[in-house]
Amino acid sequence: MxxxxxxxxxxxxxxxxxxxxxxxxxxxxxxxxxxxxxxxxxxxxxxVLRRLTPTPMFNTPVPGQRLSKGVVLDTETTGFDAQNDRVIELGMLVFEFDPISGMVYRVLDVFDELEDPGFPIPPATTAVHHITDEMVQGQRIDDARVASLMQGVEVVIAHNAAFDRPFVEARWPLFEQLNWACSIKDIDWREEGFGSAKLEYLLSTQGYFYEAHRAEADCWALLALLSHILPQSQRTALLALLETLNQAQQKVYAVGSPFETKDMLKARNYRWSAELRCWSRLVSGDQELQEELSWLKRKVYGERSARVEVESLGGKVRYSSRQGHKEVVTI
Missing domain, CATH: 1.20.5 (Single alpha-helices involved in coiled-coils or other helix-helix interfaces)
Incomplete structure (x- = not known):
């Protein structure tokens, strides 16, 4: 008292x-x-859970140490459709990191701005992020500032980049030229012993809570998570994520797969595209690609000759709505 x-x-x-x-x-x-x-x-x-306190300094670099520049990014939007919905809040933390060790050092800049979408925000989305029409009225995100902050950035990281990247690229095409990584997909959280990849849950396992679903707060939470050591691999979460940037990533399309194999494909983490009417799955590296093609031939196509599609995805394409290079492969 x-x-x-x-x-x-x-x-x-x-x-x-x-x-x-x-x-x-x-x-x-x-x-x-x-x-x-x-x-x-x-x-x-x-x-015990402690409130996460944003801190600009994670570690102190030694004089002359070569550090890279990255961005953790989060958006709040009017909905889930990147073609028809709009970004109403953009949050970013520009930070320095060691590309060899994956150690986070310091935050160089903090950005968080609102934007008027030009139409009313649906009540269902306001209920999630608590951003109202009054808060965004007449607001516009500073394009020049966004472009300035992206200078020299080697990687953009988002928790569920497949959601954020299409929205961001639609609003700022400059993001198409940057390498992106996803802290949900590019880290094997299950292999590391975690039961969920939700940001709030992952941070709670490290002893922290925070006010979720606002862009800047989510960015601080993500950067804090990336600085932690993973329990099984004993490397920083950031390093685990960065290593995927150096791996060739492909999407395998099981073209013409028999209907009765759908449960088998789903169990192997294939996803159904109603538009393409095809099951597909991401793999990393040539070895994993060859193993996947062999599995498809044995389990799905019953050792019969089949033609599947393989789409190559680099860091500048993956998680975007744009297509990579596709080729037909006979197995």
Whole structure:
């Protein structure tokens, strides 16, 4: 409990002695709560979550150390359709990292702006991110500032890049020329022992919570997560993600697969495209591609000769709505 010890109770602002006492009392309470949290952590029946506090400095580089520049990015939109819906908030953190170790060093710039989509925001989406028509009225994201921040960036990272990238590219075509990575798809969270790839859940396993579903807050949460060491591979989450940029990635289309093999394909993480009327799956590297083609020939096409399509996806194409280079392969 905090008491206001002021000579004139009618005053809304406390005097300097009151401010000093209030500050000291708040600090004491914080220390007391932290001690309680530490005591709870020692008991196997309790887990403690602390509020994530954004910090611009994760590690201090040594003089002359070569660092790369990356961006973690998040959008809030009017809906899920990149062709008809619009970005109404763009959040980005520009940060430095070591491309060899995957260690995060410091945040160089913070960006978070709102934009008026030109039509009412659906109530269902406002209920998620709490962005209202009044908040975005007359607002426009600074295009020149966005372009400036992207100078020298080697990778753009989003948690579910397949959602954010099409929206961002539709609004700012310059993002088509950048390498993208996805912190959901490019890290094998299940292999690392996690039951879900949701950002809130993953961060909670590291002992933190945050106010989700606003762009800047989600960016801070993602960068904090990328700086943590994965329990099985014992490397930073960022390094696990960066290694996928150096791997050839292909999408295999099981053209003309028999109907009765659909459950088998689904169990192997193939996804159905109603537009293409075809099952497809992403693979990484030539070895995994050859193993997948062999599996298709044995399990799906019953050792019969078949023609499938293979689409090559580099960092500048994957997770976008644009197509990579396609070729027909006979198996």
């Amino acid at each position: 905090v008491f206001w010890l002021c000579a004139d109770p009618s005053k809304r602002q406390p005097s300097r002695p009151c401010l000093t006492l209030l500050t000291q009392t708040t600090q004491t309470m914080t220390q007391d709560f932290e001690q309680l949290a530490q005591q709870l952590e020692q008991h196997p029946d309790y887990r």
